[in-house]
Amino acid sequence: MSQAELLAEAQPRLHWSLGLFRSEFVTVIRRWRTLALLAVLAGVPVLIGIAVKIDGSDGGGGGGPDGGGGPAFITQITNNGLFLVFTGLAATLPFFLPLAIGVVAGDSIAGEAHSGTLRYLLVAPAGRTRLLLAKYASVLAFSLVATLTVALSGLATGLALFPLGDVTLLSGTTISFADGLLRALLIAATVALSLTGIAALGLFISTLTSSGIAAMATTVGLLITLQILNAIPQLHAIAPYLFPHYWLSFADLLRDPVYWDEIRRNLGLQALYVAVFGSAAWARFTTRDITA
Incomplete structure (x- = not known):
């Protein structure tokens, strides 16, 4: 078969895959639950900005340039509103962002099975593998949307409440505001990639049950458990293998x-979790008996 014939044969499949992804993503975004999650995420930087503005200080002075976490960002907000973007991401990443991803991922397959629509989705010429990939891609797209929601809310609130200008980095170097925006975009992309592991875990759990609520609760429960394990000093030997360990x-x-x-x-580490739980989700879903 010639290359032109191969391309002609692959084009309808690609078109169908893109259409399937678009349909899945639109379905996810239009749900009231998803919109509520995005609203909560957008509200976190607003609340932080208002609190810092009312306080009128440097945010409590709890962190220094070497802290690398939320407190170090908070001390800079009154000087530069762009730091509200970083503070918002640091505040939501440990729990709120992965919670939102866990809810969407946990409901991706189990929710369809519970409502009885999963069998009808597989009647279309998508195939189980392609449907699973479309589901995971829609969860990843939502991860990016959720992360950008926090970042844009932080930027808008910082613009409204605080001055903007050159950015003093944690190492003491000063860069232009434009370079600071580029770093903010890179940070948002890094945060979104940091959530790919929990997305794969949630997708795998979603293939194990026909109850969307059970899948969401299990995913969120495992997230909380791993966060607790990561915070226990006596378990420092296993902490680097837990996907929340390097989030910040x-x-x-x-x-x-x-x-x-x-x-x-x-x-x-996120790539490893994606490989392991993505493969497990594929193995489970492609052999699952779907009768409803």
Whole structure:
């Protein structure tokens, strides 16, 4: 078969796959539950900004330039509203963002099975593998939308309440506001990639049950359990293997030079979780007896 014939044969499949992804993503975004989650995420930077504005101080002074976490960002908000973007992401990443992703991922397959629409989706010429990929892609797209929602809310609130200008990095180097925006965009992308592991875990759990509520509760429960394990000092030996461990490493993007070591570890760990739980989800879903 010639290359032209192969391309002609592949084009309808690609068109169908893109249409399936678009349909799944639109379905996710239009749900009231999803809109409520996005509203909560958007409200976090607003509440932080108002609290810092009312306080009228440097945010409590609890962190320094070497802290690399939320407190170090908060101390900079009154000087530059762009730091509200970083503070919002640091505040939502440990729980609110993964909670939203866990809810959407946990409901992706189980919700269809519970409502009785999963069998009808498979009647279309999509195939189980393609449907599973479309479901996961829609969860990843929602992860990006959720992360950008926090970032844009932080930027808008910071613009409204605080001055904007050159950005002083955690290492003390000053960069232009435009460069700061680019780093904010890179940080948002890094945070979204940090959520790919919990998305794959939620998708796998969703293939194990026909109850969307059970899948969502299990995913969120495992998330909380892993967060607790990650915070126990006596379990420091296993902490680097838990997917939340390096989540806040995005702060290293606000240094000059950028510290890439923990960021690479974070993305590598997420890739491992995606490979393991993605494969498990595929193995389960492609052999599952779907009768409803």
